[in-house]
Amino acid sequence: MKKICILGSTGSIGTQALEVVDKYEGKFEVEALCCASNRLILKQIEKYKPKFVAILDTNLANEIKNKFDDVEVFTGHEGICNIAQKKYDLVINALVGISGLRPTITAIEAHNNIALANKETLVAGGDIVMPLAKKKGIKILPVDSEHSAIWQSLTAKNVSRILLTASGGAFRDKTKEELVNAKAVDALKHPNWDMGAKVTIDSATLMNKGLEIIEAMHLFDVDCDDIKVLVHRQSVVHSMVEYQDGSVIAQLSYPDMRLPIQIAMLYPERGNFAFEKFDFVGKNLSFEDADEERFPCLKIAKYCAKQRGLAPVIMNGANEILVKAYLDNKIGFYDIPYYIEQALKTFYHGERITDEQQIYDTDDKVREYVLNLIESR
Numbered sequence: 001m002k003k004i005c006i007l008g009s010t011g012s013i014g015t016q017a018l019e020v021v022d023k024y025e026g027k028f029e030v031e032a033l034c035c036a037s038n039r040l041i042l043k044q045i046e047k048y049k050p051k052f053v054a055i056l057d058t059n060l061a062n063e064i065k066n067k068f069d070d071v072e073v074f075t076g077h078e079g080i081c082n083i084a085q086k087k088y089d090l091v092i093n094a095l096v097g098i099s100g101l102r103p104t105i106t107a108i109e110a111h112n113n114i115a116l117a118n119k120e121t122l123v124a125g126g127d128i129v130m131p132l133a134k135k136k137g138i139k140i141l142p143v144d145s146e147h148s149a150i151w152q153s154l155t156a157k158n159v160s161r162i163l164l165t166a167s168g169g170a171f172r173d174k175t176k177e178e179l180v181n182a183k184a185v186d187a188l189k190h191p192n193w194d195m196g197a198k199v200t201i202d203s204a205t206l207m208n209k210g211l212e213i214i215e216a217m218h219l220f221d222v223d224c225d226d227i228k229v230l231v232h233r234q235s236v237v238h239s240m241v242e243y244q245d246g247s248v249i250a251q252l253s254y255p256d257m258r259l260p261i262q263i264a265m266l267y268p269e270r271g272n273f274a275f276e277k278f279d280f281v282g283k284n285l286s287f288e289d290a291d292e293e294r295f296p297c298l299k300i301a302k303y304c305a306k307q308r309g310l311a312p313v314i315m316n317g318a319n320e321i322l323v324k325a326y327l328d329n330k331i332g333f334y335d336i337p338y339y340i341e342q343a344l345k346t347f348y349h350g351e352r353i354t355d356e357q358q359i360y361d362t363d364d365k366v367r368e369y370v371l372n373l374i375e376s377r
């Protein structure tokens with residue numbers, strides 16, 4: 001039995017990870033669960049009987065303490081790290097945003113292997129997370145479908161390029177003029193994937209692809225200039241690796257996040273549960289360049305990937321606040337890239353990352369600054 005901890009068990013990735021647990025009876029023991037405030041966790045505790053639970057919300061944590069005698073309950077951000085530092089075979093990090101960074105580092109320090117969905121961990125903290133994982137001999141297994149595809153396609157050295165595919169998001173066919181007034185409610189209607197709100201908005205702005213460039217750069221130790229984004233509307237080719245001899249290896253399947261989740265959870269084995277098989281007959285697969293004019297977040301992310309250091313930290317912090325404001329209908333679609341650029345102009349002066357605290361201090365300052373800009377509009 002693989003002992004697992006799922007951080008963010010009530011979310012899109014977390015619930016699908018539990019579906020994988022259900023499909024492989026006797027293979028996984030769910031030792032720990034964690035969420036912010038979602039009452040779905042009560043049902044998950046009843047079903048999976050974890051030893052440890054971490055809840056951000058204190059009231060829900062107290063309710064769980066009173067209801068379940070056999071569960072050790074932790075609360076707050078510290079509580080998440082408390083459970084991440086217990087001993088497991090795998091910690092699945094499906095938290096959203098930079099809140100996933102400290103638990104990732106805590107889990108690595110406790111010698112836990114990690115299945116990583118929380119891309120913001122590597123965007124903001126890749127410069128310290130990857131060297132730490134290497135030093136401790138910890139595996140960081142990708143859950144993001146694109147990175148899982150790259151991982152599966154990396155069969156040899158002499159790589160020339162990573163071809164990172166993008167669905168194009170909900171607004172891929174909108175003109176720039178239409179995008180000016182495009183609303184979050186429409187951005188949430190993703191054509192191919194059913195995901196959490198933050199990543200769905202990031203998909204609509206193409207910031208998600210920018211975050212993924214940075215994630216890939218850290219995970220696979222490649223130069224960001226060697227990562228090419230291709231808009232692929234069908235979301236069947238999940239990404240590709242091009243080799244110096246001109247051959248390209250790709251991974252294909254219908255879009256279903258349970259497949260990359262299962263691959264990471266079962267590693268080094270390959271599972272036998274079959275998701276729907278891809279039928280090639282009569283299918284057209286198309287590939288286009290991404291339009292950075294209409295989707296400037298991608299351009300900004302590429303700039304930040306090239307800069308490394310604090311640039312991705314600033315971009316990520318600003319983006320998290322701006323996505324929330326967009327979801328709350330407080331700002332427009334193009335305010336997202338506009339304010340990210342303001343934050344970069346104000347806070348980025350070529351700084352390298354020297355320690356973890358510097359990341360949180362910068363993130364805090366950026367969030368406060370962007371919040372003030374939004375409030376004072």
Ligand SMILES: NC(=O)c1ccc[n+]([C@@H]2O[C@H](COP(=O)([O-])OP(=O)(O)OC[C@H]3O[C@@H](n4cnc5c(N)ncnc54)[C@H](OP(=O)(O)O)[C@@H]3O)[C@@H](O)[C@H]2O)c1
Pocket residue numbers: 007008009010011012013014034035036037038055056080094095096097099117118119120143144145193194195196197198199257
């Ligand atoms: N969904 C996908 O298909 C997909 C695909 C590729 C990559 N990803 C990446 O995977 C990560 C998770 O995405 P998602 O779509 O699963 O998000 P989601 O549906 O919003 O779920 C987030 C989970 O994290 C919990 N959470 C959020 N903030 C927390 C905090 N401060 N402390 C404790 N728990 C917290 C939530 O708890 P509550 O339910 O209580 O709020 C929930 O369980 C993101 O980084 C995303 O970019 C997702």
